[in-house]
Amino acid sequence: MITDLFFYLCAIPAVxxxxxxxxxxxxxxxxxxxxxxxxxxxxxxAAAILLPILIAMDMFALRNFRSQCSIENLKIILPGAIIGILIGTFTFSYLSADMIRIMIGAIALVFTLNHWFKKRVTQGSKLNKIKGIFWSAIAGFTSFGVHAGGPPISIYLLPQNLDKKNTNGYICLVFYRG
Structure with a gap:
């Protein structure tokens, strides 16, 4: 793998x-x-190779955004994230490589379809505890396994039209791995 040119052609753009x-x-x-x-x-x-890089990036992001987080959203999404991470902890070893590939594709597809077809909100939507816990649990699970927690939690957070710095702050704080 280390000497495989195709690996580097994929890994360098990914990083x-x-x-x-x-x-x-x-x-x-x-x-x-x-x-x-x-x-x-x-x-x-792939997830194992990216993990140290993502941890280092998160450390810098936490330093930069630590004072700019939405405590109200954090109270909603943190319990869901913990639930998703726990589910991932106990179930991830049962998933085959092909099942993980399907999961990665499904995440990308759902996020893309949500982005294309969701009605645009002109004013920020209100906090919704049920949606917040659901999407943060999905994000916790996908973040645990393949560092792809960003798209699921974005489905919940983006319609709120939060300040960009505020959004980055608590996504990085909780589990944004993608």
């Missing part, structure tokens, strides 16, 4: 996409990072 997204450029484009790497290597290996 760059993650970095650009964490830096505030390209929005949720980092959702493409894991699928891009999965073309060359198994999904669990």
């Amino acid at each position: 760059l996409l993650c970095g650009m997204s964490k830096g505030g450029f390209g929005g949720g484009i980092s959702i493409l990072a894991i699928p891009l790497m999965v073309i060359a290597i198994p999904p669990v290996q």
